[in-house]
Amino acid sequence: MCGIVGYTGAAPAIPILLDGLERLEYRGYDSAGVAVVDPRTGLQIEKCKGRLQFLRDRLEALPPLEGTVGLGHTRWATHGEPNDVNSHPHVSQNGRVAIVHNGIIENYAEIKDFLLQQGVRFRSDTDSEVVAQLLEYYFNDCSDVMDAVYAVLARLEGAYALGILCADMPDRLIAARKDAPLLLGYGEGENFIASDATAIISHTRQVAYMEDGEVAVLTRDGIQVFDEYRRPIEKQLHHIEWDVSAAEKGGYAHFMFKEIMEQPEALRQTISPRLRDGQVVFDELRLDDGFLRRMKRIYLVACGSSYHVGMLGKYNLERFLRLPVEVCLASEFRYSDPLVDEDTLVIVISQSGETLDTMAALREARSRGGYILSIVNVVGSSIARESDDVLYTWAGPEIAVATTKAYSTQLALLTMLGLYMGQRLGRTSPEEYAAITAELALLPEKMEQVIASTDVYQYLASLYFNRECVFFIGRNLDYALGLEGSLKLKEISYIHSESYAAGELKHGTISLIEDGTLVVSLATYGPLLDKAISNIVEVKARGAEVVALTTDSNRERLEKIATHILTVPDTHPVLQPNLGVVPLQLFAYYIALHRGCDIDKPKNLAKSVTVE
């Protein structure tokens, strides 16, 4: 989704803004732009459709844009097609203000009508331009820009992270936020705004997260923040722990591949501090035994891959807790009149912590009295801040749009949470608890074995990269795992793919299987191996080519019937998907590579989905 970076300091703003935008590219975008305030000539804007490189080329061909205060933006189109005019920044009719915006102004049509009646001329088809035009309209009537800003914010409905520049105030930039991420960066003689810390980490590690309703005024000497009633407030500063190299490719061809390879370490960081003497320990958790004992139901709420983690979590949590667990897509949950009350635990899963659908579901659940526990990767993100409890996955920054290490760490953490609650309630048998925790400790090492060689995935990709359709089948945990394998493949390689519960094939889908159809059969879940084998036999009998994924100990049985075989080390059955997902990530990666796809930034997708 859209990315914002803003700078005020002593250095020329343009190189800093372009560097920041480059680091925000991973969020997904279709056009980019910058604005600076030149003290002599006022606002200078340059923007265009397409990759950031086009903007760089354009800027290089022009006389340099002077200014030490500026805004940069990468746009992911919602209202109005991706083109030069609809790109941000948007400047007001008489050039007094320029804005960048992330989010959607829901009542933009009504504001636009109002402004058109006042004679304001619009240039773009975007919802965002109304903010620039309305701001100038109010600014023309009052001498104080902050009066104008608050008047505008009072009229806006929807979600926004806003960066604002005024031609009359060449030393400052203004920021405002509601339901879209924005942070403040505190430097030495320079200050920043950004959609996320990756944009500014090479300049400062001191950040504060803006809250809904807040407005910030930044100069090179400091940042003042005001609440929605315009009262000054003190922000709590956070120190970003991870290093800038964590958000760089470091010699790898793609972030996705780097992040696949980082999974063992990400798991280690997530698991080991919470596993002591064979016990799951959550020092950070506030959830008390009183709530656990009266808890009657659990919802797992998330989107996309995080939802797939929830699918696996349902099986495991019901097993450990013997309680009803429902897994819901966040975008459906919020409109489903969910059965949440004071005795409901709502586990919200999100890598970014900023997904709007998930955020809205969280608020819906909270308004009904549910206890919100989130599993989040980005420290200080909106979902983390609005939850009663947070467990962080320590995966480090994930840049590729297709999630890998965040998925793996979410899955491990959710399993640990299930074990923790199961033990406190006395519903998980001590033997099972001990067996799983022992295997949890070994998971990073076993994953290292999985990624040690990638030859087989490259080979399979060379055979199958030109398929038009791929089926994934599996039962129980393997079914949920297949959903993620299928999503990985389709999102980065654009091959159509579906994942089916293998037992459902005979109820319809098997009619699609014909000579040469590629079926990826997941057969890692030991307790249902015989069933998985029967399903492979069924599809093979109808001509399918089967790539089977199983465990080392079952290789021999599968070798006899599958066309090709992939294996992962054996672990406890409930943890097997943690290893099984890696071959599916690598399979998708190499297929996309063969097809020449833009792996880290697949078309139409964004890393952090901050619109509904």
Ligand code: M6R
């Ligand atoms: O940041 P979140 O985990 O809330 O994001 C939810 C989905 O958009 C995300 O998991 C998406 O499906 C993946 N990037 C796909 O690889």
